Amino acid sequence: NAGVTQTPKFRVLKTGQSMTLLCAQDMNHEYMYWYRQDPGMGLRLIHYSVGEGTTAKGEVPDGYNVSRLKKQNFLLGLESAAPSQTSVYFCASSLPGVDTGELFFGEGSRLTVL
Amino acid sequence: GQNIDQPTEMTATEGAIVQINCTYQTSGFNGLFWYQQHAGEAPTFLSYNVLDGLEEKGRFSSFLSRSKGYSYLLLKELQMKDSASYLCAAMDSNYQLIWGAGTKLIIKP
Numbered sequence: 001n002a003g004v005t006q007t008p009k010f011r012v013l014k015t016g017q018s019m020t021l022l023c024a025q026d027m028n029h030e031y032m033y034w035y036r037q038d039p040g041m042g043l044r045l046i047h048y049s050v051g052e053g054t055t056a057k058g059e060v061p062d063g064y065n066v067s068r069l070k071k072q073n074f075l076l077g078l079e080s081a082a083p084s085q086t087s088v089y090f091c092a093s094s095l096p097g098v099d100t101g102e103l104f105f106g107e108g109s110r111l112t113v114l
Numbered sequence: 115g116q117n118i119d120q121p122t123e124m125t126a127t128e129g130a131i132v133q134i135n136c137t138y139q140t141s142g143f144n145g146l147f148w149y150q151q152h153a154g155e156a157p158t159f160l161s162y163n164v165l166d167g168l169e170e171k172g173r174f175s176s177f178l179s180r181s182k183g184y185s186y187l188l189l190k191e192l193q194m195k196d197s198a199s200y201l202c203a204a205m206d207s208n209y210q211l212i213w214g215a216g217t218k219l220i221i222k223p
Contacts, residue, residue: 042118042201042213043157090156100209101147105156 002026006091006106013081013113021076021109023091031094032074033058033103034066036087043090049074050096081113116140118214120202125220126192134187134200134217142207146178146185149201151216157201160187189219197221 004025013019023032034046045058049068063085065077074093078085088110092103117139126132138146145164149157163169163178163185175188189196199216206212 040122040215042215043203043211044213045210097209101145101162101203101205101211102159103149103157103211105158107156 004091004093004104004106006089006109008109009107010110011112013078013111015082015113017081018077018079019081019111020078021089021091021111023074023076023106024072025074025091025093025104026072027093027104028071029093029104030071030096031100032068033092033094034064034074034076035090035092036060037090037108038087046076046089078111081111083113085111086113087111116204116206116212118202118204118212120200120214120217122215123218123220125222126189128192128194128221128223130192131188131190132192132219134189134202134219136185136187136202136214138183138185138202138204138212138214140204140206140212143180144205144207144209146176147203147205147211148176148185148187149203151199151201153198160200192221194221194223 033048035043044060047066049055052071067075091106094100120136148160151157161176168177173190178185201216202214203211
């Protein structure tokens with residue numbers, strides 16, 4: 001009953017460093033998403049994937065890259081971290097169609113860029 | 115443009131009823147979703163409306179008026195554990211969710 005698991009839960013980076021956030025889901029969902037959440041703002045979609053081997057840009061994709069090599073995993077990479085990328089990152093998964101509205105979220109990854 | 119509006123913060127008393135409003139503008143419409151998010155935790159799905167009217171789920175109900183671009187979440191018999199942020203999201207014609215900034219609900223004894 002793991003659902004959606006994100007690693008790491010917390011990370012502190014220096015400006016210019018790179019890192020990868022890993023998301024794993026065990027519900028056999030086709031769709032996966034990476035969001036960021038900042039105070040006073042709604043969830044903003046970074047990238048998403050509608051199936052293994054496919055990715056697409058969301059609302060705020062700049063500075064991030066993603067890969068979906070396996071159906072159960074969705075990786076979010078920061079190549080050169082910037083202080084503006086300090087945020088809470090949520091991974092989510094869903095079924096396709098209108099069921100994409102019922103998202104199952106991971107616990108979040110809190111990233112601080114100094 | 116696409117937009118969701120909901121109040122930033124609301125305060126209510128334990129045992130009372132509170133209504134959280136949400137107005138939306140989207141390119142096409144495939145439903146309105148409400149999520150609950152406790153501080154420091156992930157959002158969890160509460161409800162989905164695609165047709166006009168009221169959907170009831172225990173102490174929580176959600177209403178939709180498509181002609182007015184309006185929804186509300188009604189919480190009855192408030193409990194301290196209902197203190198959380200409530201996120202409204204509308205699904206557009208491309209099945210993309212447009213999120214509001216959330217309403218922080220504070221419950222006082």
